[in-house]
Structures are given as structure tokens and as C-alpha cells.
């Protein structure tokens with residue numbers, strides 16, 4: 001493999017000083033022009049946010065990208081929406097703040113489906129993002145920009161957000177690791193809300209090692225997010241290592257041939273490692289999607305009510321009164337998928353309909369959690385597909401928005417139950433990577449990392465063709 | 481008996497005296513320049529989250545305790561959804577199905593009797609900002625957005641506007657006692673909406689009409705009286721009452737329609753996913769119980785029993801917590817309760833009013849007050865001097881004893897100091913002395929006049945009289961030189 005060495009020294013070299021940061025910026029602009037993963041690129045501005053880039057920690061001097069629905073002071077926070085096109089964040093999200101404290105450098109903001117609503121990043125109001133493995137394909141979504149940037153070797157890791165699979169699905173499509181942590185393990189302060197009770201700040205990274213380091217850095221209770229909690233003591237030490245017991249779906253329905261083949265191959269690989277495979281039924285799986293969309297849209301209808309152009313964002317000009325200003329600002333500022341979900345959420349919360357939809361969905365959510373909890377008394381982890389198909393073409397309408405929603409059932413399970421899940425590269429379907437996911441009980445992220453470490457043999461991901469390489473004559477003395 | 485029965489309920493909002501807003505760390509203050517007490521959280525910026533203020537929760541539970549509510553052990557915040565420019569998130573974080581307190585009752589005096597009313601619930605929520613119309617422009621000030629509000633909803637238990645007014649005054653006294661609200665209705669820190677329905681005696685509730693814009697407890701009484709007349713007239717003529725919201729117009733002394741029916745509003749309440757339910761632990765509840773003082777209604781009764789204060793004096797002393805505490809410290813220091821109460825209601829109140837000051841901010845500490853009362857009680861100074869000393873304490877920040885020394889009030893009151901003057905007068909008026917011995921009041925009066933003329937204003941007539949009597953009766957040749 002004639003790939004560049006991607007150890008910490010490589011990344012530190014790119015951020016070593018003002019000159020290198022400027023060069024890195026230019027490199028990012030060139031490489032990203034092919035895939036469109038970034039919405040804003042500015043390593044110089046990012047480096048100005050940190051106090052001590054020469055720290056000794058494992059992330060000191062290491063660059064990262066941030067999904068553009070997570071706040072970084074002085075950077076844009078568009079959420080992939082026209083309504084926030086001009087919005088510059090006056091504050092920094094807690095997860096990013098923790099990375100800054102560790103000396104890690106934010107280099108830009110990454111593309112996404114508007115407000116995190118979508119599975120292809122095609123719902124971005126600005127431009128689509130190409131899958132670095134095949135530019136005709138979507139990178140997945142909604143954290144498609146984050147996944148593409150990591151797969152293309154532009155950054156070693158990126159922050160994303162996962163409401164129903166938005167970290168794991170693009171990670172699977174682009175061949176990176178993708179962690180959706182336990183609900184509350186990482187502060188949501190600074191993550192623009194779509195569905196508050198489901199979403200987490202997640203990590204897309206080029207190795208299990210990096211994923212683990214980043215998770216350990218950003219986790220922890222935050223007084224600014226009262227739904228955040230500290231992990232119980234000692235989870236890292238008692239995390240089960242190989243061999244372990246894995247629950248697998250008896251009949252994983254609706255998978256395309258390539259995905260099914262990778263799923264079965266993953267099971268075989270685990271057997272080879274001496275792990276115990278336990279076939280399971282997940283009777284609540286068929287309710288996951290309706291329950292997920294009922295709760296997510298209900299919360300979204302309130303969360304997105306604040307965008308009116310009154311205090312910030314793009315404002316409709318020349319309107320007669322404030323009602324008209326708000327109405328037209330929202331009409332012109334939001335994309336169709338966002339409008340659909342706001343309407344749906346408003347509908348399920350209407351008085352007289354709440355019991356039938358919202359309240360019922362919450363009851364089923366409790367049943368799903370109960371089944372999953374019971375399951376984890378028998379198995380250490382669960383192996384699930386991430387997405388039923390191995391990828392689809394940009395602009396192809398190969399999957400309708402409805403089909404894309406139905407395809408969230410494997411990922412959204414973890415969001416409804418609040419459990420951690422790690423998506424990992426598990427095979428290929430032709431050119432394209434295929435990912436699988438492991439789920440563990442709450443606060444057992446370390447168990448996931450240990451298992452993935454064994455499965456990968458400790459190797460980092462394979463980067464997509466055409467990934468970032470240093471040009472001839474790159475100032476080598478900086479790359480210490 | 482009136483042909484119609486009246487049912488009045490109140491919805492009261494109080495601004496809690498928390499240092500910071502209810503869900504962010506901005507200062508909770510009024511009257512600052514527009515949009516100076518704001519941050520991304522209370523402006524509803526993308527990505528921010530609310531973090532509930534423990535102090536606000538404590539105050540809410542204190543009010544719940546004082547109003548005898550069933551306190552929630554699992555209280556839930558909910559989103560109340562509606563669009564309004566002064567509400568940054570376009571939903572208000574409030575409470576609905578699991579409020580801080582439910583039920584509860586409160587007793588107060590009205591029309592010479594004690595009335596008990598009950599509550600529907602009390603709940604904690606955030607306030608909105610303010611819209612200011614400025615010619616063709618509308619300006620927004622978000623300083624108030626996110627400040628803590630506690631809403632207290634009574635059942636329709638009041639049968640007249642007078643009762644509602646008396647309740648509001650007693651309630652205002654209560655929240656000031658608890659230290660959770662300054663109770664200022666004019667400035668809007670205590671706001672009140674009322675609902676009223678009337679019906680033929682014994683027929684139960686009628687059609688509810690809501691009245692807003694009641695900026696003083698007086699307005700509540702007047703608006704309720706007006707509404708009674710208006711509705712009774714309609715019913716007498718065989719008409720039906722329209723369910724509506726009306727505004728009190730103080731200038732015109734009448735209520736006017738604001739909007740008809742509220743069916744258009746569907747607030748789509750649902751639990752706030754950003755805030756976990758609050759489950760008070762034992763430590764929190766103990767802190768709440770400790771922070772709730774003896775309440776004014778009961779304290780007043782105790783003052784009557786324990787110190788023999790008249791109802792009027794007890795009412796005055798118990799009205800303000802600071803004053804009542806002040807009074808009890810004086811008593812503990814040895815001051816006479818009845819005299820202290822009289823002085824506080826009389827001379828002290830008068831002097832403070834003259835200075836436009838209040839007791840709490842004045843130089844008159846309870847220690848100084850007790851000292852003054854003891855000086856008066858022992859006869860060392862008389863009331864006239866007491867008043868002068870009080871004025872000096874209020875103006876000069878000095879202890880009464882030191883003031884008396886400085887002004888030489890004590891010197892002239894002292895037997896010792898009066899001695900030479902008395903001796904002089906006695907030796908100059910032997911005739912009168914003999915008459916006093918024979919019981920002549922007139923002669924005594926004459927001698928007193930002589931002494932006071934020489935000793936000056938400060939001398940206490942009572943004391944001079946006593947000294948003179950003593951001196952006349954025990955007069956011995958030895959004293960004549």
C-alpha cells in the first residue's frame with residue numbers, strides 16, 4: 001500500500017504552524033472540490049480557538065471537521081439550511097470545547113442534510129456531497145460531509161450527529177467508523193436540535209483507536225445539558241474483550257444481496273474468532289420506524305419553531321407585519337423535507353390526536369427499550385446491518401424519501417433505546433464499502449471498541465481512492 | 481340574598497426573586513438597558529439547551545408548601561407551543577400534567593371573617609420578552625425573556641370582588657414573607673387575571689368570562705363588580721353570557737371585549753425533552769421546609785396571644801416579615817411588647833414616612849430600638865426625649881445611649897443632676913414645701929414649674945414630680961446648710 005503514513009505526526013505536521021495551516025487549507029480546498037464534503041474550510045480560524053496546540057495528549061495538534069449543525073465560535077452554523085445561511089455562531093458546543101481543550105484543531109464545517117433530516121446529504125440547501133469511493137453515489141446522511149471527509153483522508157475524524165442513524169449510515173457508506181454514543185454520554189449543548197430525546201453528538205473516524213480517544217475526550221456530564229450523565233466508574237476496565245456473545249438477527253429482512261452477504265460473512269468472522277453467536281428475534285423491530293418518526297417529528301416541530309428571521313438568520317424583507325414576515329421567512333427558508341417533518345410533528349401533537357400518535361409512540365418506545373434490555377441479559381452485544389442497501393446513486397430517486405425512512409429501522413433502534421452503537425467497515429459491494437453495526441448496553445462503548453479492535457486487527461480504515469496526499473516539495477521539516 | 485351567585489377564580493403570576501433567569505445564567509433584573517441581560521440560551525439560538533435553576537425550584541416548592549399543596553415528587557416541564565415575536569423559541573417551557581403543586585388551600589380575613597379558598601395548581605415557567613411599538617417600528621427587548629415565573633391558579637372559590645381583593649393582599653403579604661417575590665403589581669412582578677361566572681343561586685358555575693389587565697388588587701374588585709352588573713343585567717333580560725376574554729379599562733371603569741373564545745389555541749403540550757423530570761430529594765425538601773417561615777396569618781394570631789397585642793397592632797407588626805422579625809428581636813432584648821408595637825406603628829412609622837425610608841434600610845436596628853424602649857421603660861427618659869432620640873438615631877446612625885450622653889438628655893433627667901436645682905427651688909419656697917406636705921397639688925405644680933423653668937425642656941416632668949415629692953417629704957434640717 002503506497003498510502004501516506006497517517007499517524008499522529010502526519011496530522012500534527014499539517015497544523016504545525018501558521019504556514020502549514022495555510023497550506024493545509026489550500027490542500028483541503030483542492031481535494032474537497034471533487035467531493036464537496038465541506039461547507040466552510042478555515043484551519044487558521046480553527047487554530048486561533050485553541051490555547052495550547054503543543055499539548056502532549058493523543059489529540060493535541062490533530063485536526064478535525066465538524067458537522068455544520070454543531071456550534072463552533074466564529075464559524076458558520078447553517079445546519080445545511082437557507083434559513084441559517086448567514087448565521088455565525090457566537091459560542092462553541094461543549095463537545096468541541098473539550099476537543100479544543102485537548103489541543104485538537106477544528107478545520108471547517110461539514111455538509112449535511114438540512115437540520116439532519118435525510119439519509120443522503122442531498123437535502124443540503126447548498127450542494128450535494130459525493131461518496132469518495134464513487135462520485136456518482138451518495139455518501140449517506142445526514143452526516144454525509146463528515147463521513148466523506150474522513151474517508152477521503154481530509155481529516156482523521158469528524159463530529160457528526162445521530163438522531164436515527166445519521167452517523168452510522170454515512171460511516172457505513174463511506175467505509176469509516178461511526179459511533180453513536182449512549183444517550184446523554186456526550187453533551188448535546190451546541191448541537192442544533194432536531195429530535196432532542198433521540199439525538200447524540202457522534203464520531204466518524206479513521207480507526208477504532210481514534211474513535212476511542214475522541215469519545216473519551218468528549219464524554220461526561222455537562223451542567224449546560226441536564227440530560228447528560230457521567231458514565232459509571234470503571235466501565236473501561238471491565239469491558240468485555242474477546243471472546244464474547246453476539247446476538248444476531250435470525251431473519252434479517254429486506255437486505256439487498258450484497259448487504260446480506262456482508263452480514264453473514266461478519267457472523268462467520270466472529271465464529272472464527274471463537275465468539276458465541278446467538279440468533280435472536282427482535283419482535284419490536286417492525287415498530288421502530290413509525291415510532292421513531294412520530295417522536296422525532298413531534299420534537300422537531302417545536303425545535304424548529306425558533307427560526308423566524310427575527311433575531312438571527314435570513315429574514316424575508318418587505319413584509320407588511322410580523323406574522324407575514326415569519327410565514328414567508330419559513331416558507332422560503334426551509335426545504336421540503338423539513339417542512340414535511342414539521343407538518344407531521346404538528347399533526348401528531350394536535351389535541352385529540354396525541355393519544356393516538358405521540359403518547360402511543362412513547363409507550364411502544366418503552367416496550368422496545370424493555371425488549372432490548374432483556375436481550376442484553378443474554379448477549380454482550382448485538383450485530384445488526386446499518387442500512388438494508390449498500391448505497392444509491394446521487395439524484396437517482398433510486399430510493400424514495402419514504403423508502404429511505406423505512407430503511408432507518410436497524411439504526412433507529414439504538415436511538416429509541418438510548419444504547420451505544422458502533423458502525424464499522426465490514427466488506428464491499430463492488431467499489432462501495434458496506435458497514436455493519438454492533439450495539440451494546442448503555443455506557444458500554446468500551447465493549448464496542450474492544451470488539452471492533454479485534455475485528456479490524458487494529459488496522460485503520462482503507463481510505464477512498466484519490467485521498468489526500470502531501471504534494472511534492474511539501475515543507476517536510478514541519479512534518480516532524 | 482342576591483339573585484345571582486358569583487364564582488371568581490384567579491390566575492396569578494409572580495416573578496420569582498431569583499438572581500438569574502430560570503433556564504440560563506443571565507441576570508434577572510428589571511429596568512436595565514434593552515437586551516443587555518441576554519445570552520444564546522434565552523435568545524433561543526440554535527443548539528442551546530435550558531438548564532433549570534435550583535433556586536427557582538426551591539422558591540416554587542416554598543410557595544407550594546405555604547399554600548398547602550400536594551407537592552410533586554416528579555415534576556415535569558413541558559413545551560407550550562405558540563408563535564409570538566417576544567417568545568424566542570416560539571414555545572414556552574411551562575408545566576402541564578405534573579406541576580410543582582396541586583390542590584392546596586389558603587385562609588385569609590375578609591369581611592370580618594376567615595375565608596378558605598383552594599387551588600387548582602401551581603407551576604413554574606419562563607416569562608417572555610417585551611414588544612415595544614415605536615411609531616411604525618416594533619422593537620423587542622428580551623431582558624425579561626426567560627425570567628422565572630410561578631403561576632398560581634385558584635379554583636373559582638371567591639364569591640365577590642372584595643374577597644378576591646382581600647385575598648390578593650393577603651397573598652402579596654405571603655409571597656413577600658417568603659421572600660420569593662416583591663409583590664409589586666404596578667411593575668408587573670405580581671400579575672393577575674381573573675375569571676368570573678355568575679348563575680342563579682344553587683345552579684353551579686355559569687359561562688366563564690376572563691378578565692385581563694388587572695394591574696392592582698383594586699382593579700380586580702372594581703372589574704368584578706362591573707362584570708357582575710353586566711352579566712346580571714344580561715341574564716335578567718334573558719340573554720346568554722358569551723365566553724370571551726375582556727380587558728379592564730381603568731379610564732372608562734369598564735371591561736371591554738378582547739377576543740372571543742380561545743378554541744383557536746392548541747398549545748400542543750408535550751414533555752420538554754431537554755429537561756429531565758425534577759424529583760426532589762430529602763435534602764431539597766428539608767431545605768424548603770426550613771426556608772418557609774411562620775406565615776403572617778398565624779404569626780398575627782400568635783402576636784395577639786403571646787404578647788397581648790391588639791388585633792390592629794398585631795396586624796401591623798405581622799404585615800411585613802422584616803418588621804415582625806424586628807419586633808421579636810426587640811422583645812427578646814427585653815423591650816416591652818405592647819409599647820414596642822405602639823412605637824413601631826406610631827412614632828417610628830411616622831418618622832420613616834417623613835424620610836420616605838423603610839425600616840429595613842434605616843439606621844434603626846432592632847438592638848437600638850430595644851435600647852430605646854428600655855430607656856423609656858425604666859423612666860430614664862420620657863416620651864418626648866424618646867422621640868428626639870429616635871430622630872437622631874434615624875439621621876445620625878448612633879446608639880440611643882450614646883446620643884443621650886452627647887445631648888446631655890440623661891444629665892437633666894438624672895436625680896443627681898436635678899438635685900441642686902430642686903434644692904435651690906425648695907430653699908427659695910419653704911411655704912410651698914409645707915403646703916405640699918399637707919397635700920396641696922397646686923403647691924406641687926408651682927414647685928414643678930419652678931424646677932422645669934430652671935432645668936429646661938429636657939427634664940421629664942414625671943421624674944421632677946417624683947423627686948419633688950420625695951424631697952418635700954423627707955426634707956430634713958441637715959439639707960438646709
Ligand SMILES: [Zn+2]
Pocket residue numbers: 501504505506517518519520521522523626
Ligand atoms: Zn440568558
